[in-house]
Amino acid sequence: TQLLEQSPQFLSIQEGENLTVYCNSSSVFSSLQWYRQEPGEGPVLLVTVVTGGEVKKLKRLTFQFGDARKDSSLHITAAQPGDTGLYLCAGDPANDYKLSFGAGTTVTVRA
Amino acid sequence: DTAVSQTPKYLVTQMGNDKSIKCEQNLGHDTMYWYKQDSKKFLKIMFSYNNKELIINETVPNRFSPKSPDKAHLNLHINSLELGDSAVYFCASSQDLAPDTQYFGPGTRLTVL
Numbered sequence A: 001t002q003l004l005e006q007s008p009q010f011l012s013i014q015e016g017e018n019l020t021v022y023c024n025s026s027s028v029f030s031s032l033q034w035y036r037q038e039p040g041e042g043p044v045l046l047v048t049v050v051t052g053g054e055v056k057k058l059k060r061l062t063f064q065f066g067d068a069r070k071d072s073s074l075h076i077t078a079a080q081p082g083d084t085g086l087y088l089c090a091g092d093p094a095n096d097y098k099l100s101f102g103a104g105t106t107v108t109v110r111a
Numbered sequence B: 001d002t003a004v005s006q007t008p009k010y011l012v013t014q015m016g017n018d019k020s021i022k023c024e025q026n027l028g029h030d031t032m033y034w035y036k037q038d039s040k041k042f043l044k045i046m047f048s049y050n051n052k053e054l055i056i057n058e059t060v061p062n063r064f065s066p067k068s069p070d071k072a073h074l075n076l077h078i079n080s081l082e083l084g085d086s087a088v089y090f091c092a093s094s095q096d097l098a099p100d101t102q103y104f105g106p107g108t109r110l111t112v113l
Helices: none
Strands: A005-007 A010-014 A019-024 A032-037 A044-049 A055-058 A061-065 A071-076 A085-091 A105-110 B004-007 B010-013 B019-025 B031-037 B043-050 B053-057 B064-070 B073-078 B087-094 B108-112
Touching (some): A005 A085, B004 B087, B019 B087, B043 B064, B043 B073, B073 B087
Parallel strands (some): A010 A105, B010 B108
Antiparallel strands (some): A032 A085, B019 B073, B031 B043, B031 B087, B043 B053, B087 B108
C-alpha cells in the first residue's frame, strides 16, 4: 500500500497548455516535497511545503499544500518542453526518518 | 564538481554473481541513503546511514550489505544476484535525517541476466 497516491500517472500535453498533478494521502504530513526526475538522472528537489494551505511559486510552477496537510498539488502554467519529466511527491508521515515517495506522474510536453 | 557521484553508471551481470556500487558525496552531509527504483519508477528507501551509523534497514534481503567507511561514502554490496534485483539504484545524501532535502546521485542501472 502506497502512502502517497499521485494522479494522473501519465500526462501528455501541448506546449503552452496548463497541467495539474495531484498527490494525496490519508496520512498527515509535517511537510511534503516535490521532486522532478529527468531520464537517466536522479530526482532533484523543486520545493518543500510545510504549512497547511501554503502556496509556493517557482516561476511557472505553483505548489499548494492542503489545509489538512494530507495532500498537495503542482500546477504548471504554459508548459514548455523543458518541463518534461517524472514528478514525484514525498513525505515522512510516521516521522520515522523514512521518506516515502509517490509513484510519480510522467509529464510529456510536446513542442 | 559533482555533489553525489555513483559508480558504475551501468552494471550488467549474470545471476548468482556478487557486485558492488560505490557512492561518494562532497556536500559535507551527515546522512546517506540507498534507494531502489523499479521498472515502474517507484522509488523506495533501502538503507540510511547517519554519521556512519545504520539508521534504516527497510526489510531488504540480507544479500544486500551497505558499508559506510566514512561520512562521505556509502557503498552497496550485493551477493548472489537475482533477476528481481534488476533496477536503478540511487545513492542520496542529506544534511540531517529525512525528511531533510535529499540530494540524489545519477543512479546505477543494474541488469541481472
